[in-house]
Amino acid sequence: MELDARKMQILQAIIDDYILTATPVGSRTIAKRSDIGFSSATIRNEMADLEDMGYLDQPHTSAGRIPSDKAYRLYVNTIMQRAKLSDAEIRYIQDHYSHRLDEVDEVVKQTAWVLSSITKYTSMVLAPQLHAIKLKHIHLVPIAEDKALAIVVTDAGMTRDSIIRIPQGMSPDALTRLGRTLSARFSNCRLDEITLQQFNGITGEVAEQKAFLDAMLRSVRKSMSPGVRSVELSGATNILNYPEYSDMERARALLTAIEEKDMLYRMLTEATNVEFSVHIGAENEDESIKDCSVVTATYKIGSNPIGSFGVIGPTRMDYARVLAMLGQIGKSLSEVLTNMFEEERK
Amino acid sequence: MELDARKMQILQAIIDDYILTATPVGSRTIAKRSDIGFSSATIRNEMADLEDMGYLDQPHTSAGRIPSDKAYRLYVNTIMQRAKLSDAEIRYIQDHYSHRLDEVDEVVKQTAWVLSSITKYTSMVLAPQLHAIKLKHIHLVPIAEDKALAIVVTDAGMTRDSIIRIPQGMSPDALTRLGRTLSARFSNCRLDEITLQQFNGITGEVAEQKAFLDAMLRSVRKSMSPGVRSVELSGATNILNYPEYSDMERARALLTAIEEKDMLYRMLTEATNVEFSVHIGAENEDESIKDCSVVTATYKIGSNPIGSFGVIGPTRMDYARVLAMLGQIGKSLSEVLTNMFEEERK
């Protein structure tokens, strides 16, 4: 059987309607639309075909049809065109990034909030994956007899510190010098590219301090990589607004899975590799969200994709609009972060 | 009417039963308990009295009685005795604090998790309110032409840093000296006690840098006070397990209010002043949780109460057990934090 233009048109009409109403769509509903020139009977025949082809499902014999995952996939891949946001929407997004945001954490939280408030879905934002960022300086500041503060300043101007234990007998002076040596050696290296082997390049006074350097590197790296818990959620309860989750059991299962964050972290990390991603229903790896869709986008600092964010919602999501919104928010978010770091840098 | 021993006994039986079952308790149910020597008719009479006195409510004429807020208040104040946790429970709690926890954030998150997993309620933990902690050192480290890192080391060994802009023309040397002056002046002061006025005490080379100092103080203070967003939640979906929230609308309203965190922050900040607090139903200020109970406890670093944590659940909460659990967790939490800082300190 052929998926001809008319079938396509009818399928789109069904998807459009179902996204809006969440109720199975009947042939008459479609026939009544002004832009369709066929009777309900004809449409019924086409719908039967579409069902055979796997694009439509029927909850029970006397109900209308609902689009299958396959239909949404077709829609996203070939039918859909990127929606254009209204001026008001664009302004809404920009406004929420216009006031001063000092901390990365704040920006992340703000993004999650804006995202869920504008899409009305559950949003998630992965904090910037800073280990991919380049080093600029390492300062070692003694703060106690056997303790020092390792301060890492990145290419992008961001700093992180962590407390490390100093080996016995190392003078504050030696510490400062060590900091300088390390800075010179690793300036412009990515944090996750520095391995213990590379310390071999540094000889002389540092050579004996392998264990110390190793501990330091680990400590610094740990403080830079935010880990599972750095997924910021917002609007989790939006889920409860969609009729597909009016069943308590389902809603609870989904909310519990989301609250866990593990899965989200995995998905978002994965998603950092592609500018946009759309996972529809059963395409999702994780059992607990096989009846949801997940749409993500990335954000950048400068031109490096450094994190991702997205929404979780029912499969009858308005993909076109969501993608447009993600695009716009990604733009604003990238700008804010880039400015933030540009400013630090100069 | 008098609240005699028998009424008390019956009331307690009703509360016990209702906490367990969440269904209105009838006179026969109570009469069947082996430790009650009265017939259902007698109990019915007493129950009518208790209802008149405001300790019981009746959802409708042909239903049993449920305890009122007033009854729970009486229970908590006079009837209840602190439960004793089983060895297994105590071990469960201790085990979850036994492995290495490096960061305060980790400890806070861990606490929230343990709390909700053991109580099966929604838990919340207010991050340590560090502005109440005493300063030890202030380091000022230049990191760029016009930028420096202000590192604050507290009495308790914790460090925080923030980037500040250096006034034009200040040499790295002057900066270091300024750090030393400030350290000497404010060592052992509480961060929230340092005001701009006190800078008057510092004259000489610092005198002209008022604006700079002010900015620095503000910046440091900001990085120390965690703010509204520092309420860590866990087990929000536990709420959905309780039949009192099987109504979607109610559940959504409550979850939304909790997700907001604003209210929780207010309550927990308040609660930091008292070792334990119990707010039953309508005793809560906030409209959205007037049918929940909130139980909190504080935790300490050394002997200073520095934060609080607690659970939100239905009013038919098992207060005795919850209080015992909060006590035990508070103990472990305080120990971990105190050790963490003791260790840093030495």
Added chain:
DNA sequence: GTTTAGCACTCAATATGCGTGAGTGCTAAC
């Protein structure tokens, strides 16, 4: 005077049955 057995009554919750309407598939005519 207090307690209890007995009984009539109430009312939410559950089950039962029926009408309604949205929707289908099929067939025959256009």
Added chain:
DNA sequence: GTTAGCACTCACGCATATTGAGTGCTAAAC
């Protein structure tokens, strides 16, 4: 190929019993 028409299906809503847990009251028993 398209469409009108018709018989059929089935979830949903509604009204009507049925049930049973629980009450309050009264009168007898202790």
